[in-house]
Amino acid sequence: MTNTPLVLVGILILAVGTFSLRFAGPVMRSRFELPERAQQLLAAAAIVLLTALVATSALTDGHGPAGVARPAGVLVGGVLAWRKAPFVLVVVAAAATAAGLRLLGVP
Amino acid sequence: MLMRSIWRTLDRGLARDIGLVCLADGVVGLSYGAISVGGGLPLWVPVLLSLVVFAGASQFLFVGIVAAGGSPIAAMIAGLLVNTRHVAFGLAVSDVIGSGWRRFPGSHLMTDENVAFAMGQDDLRQRRAAYWAGGIGIFVCWNIGVVVGGAAGSVITDTDVFGLDAAFPAVLLALVLPALRDRATRTAALIGVVFALAATPFLPSGLPVLLALAGMLFYRAGKPALEVSR
Numbered sequence: 007m008t009n010t011p012l013v014l015v016g017i018l019i020l021a022v023g024t025f026s027l028r029f030a031g032p033v034m035r036s037r038f039e040l041p042e043r044a045q046q047l048l049a050a051a052a053i054v055l056l057t058a059l060v061a062t063s064a065l066t067d068g069h070g071p072a073g074v075a076r077p078a079g080v081l082v083g084g085v086l087a088w089r090k091a092p093f094v095l096v097v098v099a100a101a102a103t104a105a106g107l108r109l110l111g112v113p
Numbered sequence: 114m115l116m117r118s119i120w121r122t123l124d125r126g127l128a129r130d131i132g133l134v135c136l137a138d139g140v141v142g143l144s145y146g147a148i149s150v151g152g153g154l155p156l157w158v159p160v161l162l163s164l165v166v167f168a169g170a171s172q173f174l175f176v177g178i179v180a181a182g183g184s185p186i187a188a189m190i191a192g193l194l195v196n197t198r199h200v201a202f203g204l205a206v207s208d209v210i211g212s213g214w215r216r217f218p219g220s221h222l223m224t225d226e227n228v229a230f231a232m233g234q235d236d237l238r239q240r241r242a243a244y245w246a247g248g249i250g251i252f253v254c255w256n257i258g259v260v261v262g263g264a265a266g267s268v269i270t271d272t273d274v275f276g277l278d279a280a281f282p283a284v285l286l287a288l289v290l291p292a293l294r295d296r297a298t299r300t301a302a303l304i305g306v307v308f309a310l311a312a313t314p315f316l317p318s319g320l321p322v323l324l325a326l327a328g329m330l331f332y333r334a335g336k337p338a339l340e341v342s343r
Contacts, residue, residue: 008158008179016179016186016189017158017165017166019189020162020192021166023192023193024167024168024171027199027203028221029203029220030203031204031206032220036207036212047334051201051204052232053289053293054301054326055198056289057302058306058308058309060289063282063285066313069313075279076276079279079280080283082283083283083287084283084287087287093287094129096283097134100280103279104273104280108274
């Protein structure tokens with residue numbers, strides 16, 4: 007049985023903590039003006055994080071590998087995006103590839 | 114007034130792309146609600162999390178740990194670790210969010226998807242429109258999805274059947290690809306990916322992605338990675 011007050015406390019701390027993490031950037035940036043070079047570094051850092059998120063969510067599941075269907079789907083989507091295919095096609099092709107492979111019994 | 118200027122700035126193609134991602138997030142919300150309730154949690158748990166935390170990966174982690182009988186405090190710490198990347202996002206998109214009161218809703222609406230949409234636009238007006246439209250759209254779709262999924266129970270518990278687990282990395286990949294044409298950014302990102310993947314078997318979720326920032330040590334800028342318009 008779940009301990010309601012403790013779950014509530016956990017959720018509220020997570021909410022306040024998550025908001026603080028999100029709010030930290032805008033607050034810090036409004037306190038002082040950043041030079042061009044620093045802004046460029048921050049933009050690159052965000053891209054580095056997003057790229058790592060792509061790689062880990064495409065290739066891993068928990069602490070292990072993600073199987074075959076999901077990486078294959080992301081690869082198809084990635085190639086289409088690289089060839090400048092429409093965004094809708096990229097998303098649908100990635101999902102359809104993974105779903106199709108699973109239908110065929112590929113993990 | 115903010116909403117009207119967002120809609121006037123968004124071009125039709127971008128609005129359609131954002132709409133598609135919102136829809137996909139709504140379906141994932143359905144499954145999240147259904148999984149939470151199916152795992153034995155009362156409906157208010159996933160619904161409250163979605164409203165006040167509004168960060169998908171940390172929410173899945175939280176209900177997963179609590180439904181399995183784990184401590185809500187451990188679940189909270191795990192969720193916070195996964196959300197640490199928002200600090201870097203916030204630094205990168207603060208001029209997109211704006212100043213004054215807008216920083217409050219603007220920060221709460223921060224997700225991987227709308228940050229990536231914003232970074233993919235050329236000028237500040239477009240970035241702002243993409244960020245806010247994406248944030249508001251995802252918030253609405255996600256929360257509706259969670260309530261419906263939780264109330265209806267086992268409609269969709271496994272979105273992997275539809276390949277949605279492949280769609281989300283593909284969405285982010287398509288959005289960061291233009292920025293990766295810059296050589297310095299690409300080098301840093303690829304080295305970051307190696308760090309993150311190598312750390313995944315050993316570190317709790319959230320930390321491997323953060324470790325990718327070590328790739329920035331290899332960042333040697335020739336020209337701006339993204340034109341920062343102000």
